[in-house]
Amino acid sequence: MMKLTTMTLYVSVLMSLAVPVQAAGDPVVGRTKTSMCAGCHGIPGWRTAYPSVYSVPKLGGQHAEYIMAALKGYQSGERSHPSMDAIAGSLSEQDMEDLAAYYASSYSGPAK
Amino acid sequence: MKKTLFVFASLALAFSLPIQAAGNAEAGKAKSTTCAACHGADGVSSVPSFPKLAGQNRDYLYHSLLAYKSGKRKNPIMAGQVQTLTDADMQDLALYFSKQKGLYLKY
Numbered sequence: 001m002m003k004l005t006t007m008t009l010y011v012s013v014l015m016s017l018a019v020p021v022q023a024a025g026d027p028v029v030g031r032t033k034t035s036m037c038a039g040c041h042g043i044p045g046w047r048t049a050y051p052s053v054y055s056v057p058k059l060g061g062q063h064a065e066y067i068m069a070a071l072k073g074y075q076s077g078e079r080s081h082p083s084m085d086a087i088a089g090s091l092s093e094q095d096m097e098d099l100a101a102y103y104a105s106s107y108s109g110p111a112k
Numbered sequence: 113m114k115k116t117l118f119v120f121a122s123l124a125l126a127f128s129l130p131i132q133a134a135g136n137a138e139a140g141k142a143k144s145t146t147c148a149a150c151h152g153a154d155g156v157s158s159v160p161s162f163p164k165l166a167g168q169n170r171d172y173l174y175h176s177l178l179a180y181k182s183g184k185r186k187n188p189i190m191a192g193q194v195q196t197l198t199d200a201d202m203q204d205l206a207l208y209f210s211k212q213k214g215l216y217l218k219y
Contacts, residue, residue: 034219042219047171055169060218065160079185103218 025064025094030102031109033095036087050082064097064104071096134200135170140208143201146193147209155212166214173206 040046040056047055059067073079074088091099144153147165151157155166165173179185181194181202197205 038219042217044217052175054171054175057172058168058215058217060216061167061214062164063157063160063162066163069161108218 025097025099025101027098027102027105027107030098030100031107033099034102036090037099040083048081048083059103062103064100067100067103068096071100135203135207137204137208137211139200140204140206143205144208147205150189151209154214155209156214164214165209166212168210168215170206170210173209174202177202177206 034042037059040048041059045055047053070079071088071091074081074084075091077085088096150159150162151165155168156164176185177194177197180187180190181197183191194202
């Protein structure tokens with residue numbers, strides 16, 4: 001009996017370790033939060049107008065982890081761009097996770 | 113009047129052309145071996161904290177390299193990598209990675 005309890009404990013500990021460190025975002029929920037992103041990132045050939053002119057990056061297929069790092073960088077001020085500073089500042093951690101999951105995934109929204 | 117119109121039309125056409133067409137993709141490939149260690153030879157990084165570069169907009173890639181070089185964008189790894197790059201190197205690399213297949217426009 002003791003043995004079983006010990007084993008259960010070990011298995012529980014192992015299972016908890018196997019769970020991903022951070023709660024992953026949901027791409028389907030992320031799709032509902034893209035309204036602020038799509039005005040620039042969703043338009044072919046769109047360029048930033050200020051402070052310098054260049055095409056905004058493509059996000060489709062990018063790693064979720066990198067998108068998270070970029071958004072958090074804008075939020076903390078480590079990375080800076082006028083539009084992105086403001087937008088990232090308005091996002092919660094969960095919003096960022098969901099958006100990152102959406103852009104990284106192959107899910108592109110409800111069937112039209 | 114006709115001549116003035118023609119001048120204006122020519123100027124408008126000139127400004128509507130892409131800003132710059134510099135860069136050489138073959139040269140970029142030759143210079144990309146260091147980049148490949150993290151970003152992948154095909155521009156698709158296997159480590160998710162390193163961004164994929166394949167198919168990214170060329171002027172965005174160039175702008176990013178410039179920002180790392182000037183210190184505006186901060187990243188300990190990239191700061192070291194860009195120090196030895198010339199403007200032509202950055203143009204070539206940006207063009208090379210932009211021509212690979214990977215990232216896409218997503219609404």
